[in-house]
Structure formats: structure tokens, C-alpha cells
Amino acid sequence: MLPYNIHHVAIAVPDLEATLEVFSALFNVRPISREVVEEQGVREAMIAIGGSHLQLLEPLTDDAPVARFLARRGEGLHHIAFAVPDIEAALDHLRAGGARLIDDSPRRGGGGHRIAFVHPSAVAGTLIELVEIDHA
């Protein structure tokens, strides 16, 4: 059960395209997708690196959670996402372990995947996302 991969590492940035240019120039990596996820108030881009991804998050509005993160902490690392084969089972396991969940049940995230967030207070001050990825 539980995570079989670090699906992505997310970085909050004020200007997604400018940051993509920096990654391209310095690290020779380019986005494999760009997407607006209205529900989360972000424009996002995914950069594939090996078997994982960097995800860049730019807020769509000043009151989006990512905008508040940028105002409070500045640009930088925002969350990590674990790929899980069965997100309901993962959430049940986390609940049974007493972890505080942001999402009690899965919702749709980028790429159409079912996702859920675990509160940073549950694990090492780190915002953790679960992403259901069915490799079957």
C-alpha cells in the first residue's frame, strides 16, 4: 500500500513562465504540461525529471492559498506529493493513524488525478499530497 513514488515536488512561484525559463537555461529541463486548476486557484506546470516531477505553482488571484503562502514565506518549496495506488485506502490508513487531513475525501487535481492533502502538522511540518496513480 501507500506511496510507491514521489510523484512531484511543488514550488510556489510568483511568475511561472519566468521560472520555467530559469529552469530551462540552468538545468535544461522543460515543461511536459501546463494547466490551470481553478479549484486550487493555480496555474501549474510539470517538469519531468527522471521518474518524478517538479511542479511549479503560480497563484491565479491574490487570495489563493498559494498567494498567501508566497506572501508569508516567499517563493520556494511548497509541498511533496506521493503516488498511491488507492487513495481511499491511503486516507483510511492515515485517519486510523491519527493524522490530520486537509481533505477527508479525494478531489480532482491537476491531470484529472484524484488527490488529497495531509496537514503539515501530521508529518514533519510538511504539506503532503496524495495522488492516485493507477499503473494497471
Added chain:
Amino acid sequence: MLPYNIHHVAIAVPDLEATLEVFSALFNVRPISREVVEEQGVREAMIAIGGSHLQLLEPLTDDAPVARFLARRGEGLHHIAFAVPDIEAALDHLRAGGARLIDDSPRRGGGGHRIAFVHPSAVAGTLIELVEIDHA
């Protein structure tokens, strides 16, 4: 050239063993190594997840850089590390691109790998480590 994998995602924590217990209980993941890296003033543990790792960092002393990070930001995401096949070539490329480097030349890090850090001001407010991994 340049990164072919996200080698690890590092999390700064005040108590490495307690955090390992949380990861074990909630995510069923366990460390594959524990190590003291005196030069960086840290005790570290690596947890393998898929083709990448989580690295937990606990400061050895109150004046270690990771201790200062914890005092300033609290526990949480600290840096990401890219695996590169040739760290001198990567540093040359970054220098040519105008990136501010913390380490002008490689030094020894955990696992005996040659590593170097890139300053967060270079890329998206994110501390990036290069780790030379020779798969040949």
C-alpha cells in the same frame, strides 16, 4: 548533461528518530541508511520511495545551518537534490548561466557522493543540491 533524477527531497526536523516513527506509522516507509555528516553538522536518514528518496536532516549542534533553518522557518521542506552524471560540468554550466553557487567546487556529502549547493536566489527561492551519481 544535467539532472536525470530527483535524487532526494530533504526535510529539516528537530528529532530524526521521532519523525522516522511518524513516517513508518503513517506511510509504511523505513530508512535505508542513517549517517552523521559532521561537515554539514547533521544527522541524516534516507528513506527510499520509488526511484527517489526523502532525506531527514537533524542538526548536531545549535549553530549548524539546519538548526538556524529550524529556528527561522520551523521544521519542513529544506532542499531538493538533483542527480547529475558529472558535477564539474554541471557547475560550469550553472556558472556560465550566471547562477549564484554556494559551493564553487564539489565537496563530500552523505553516502560519500560529491555534492554542491546552488543558492536559492538562483532558482525559485529553492535551495538545490547537485549530487554526482555515476551509474556507469
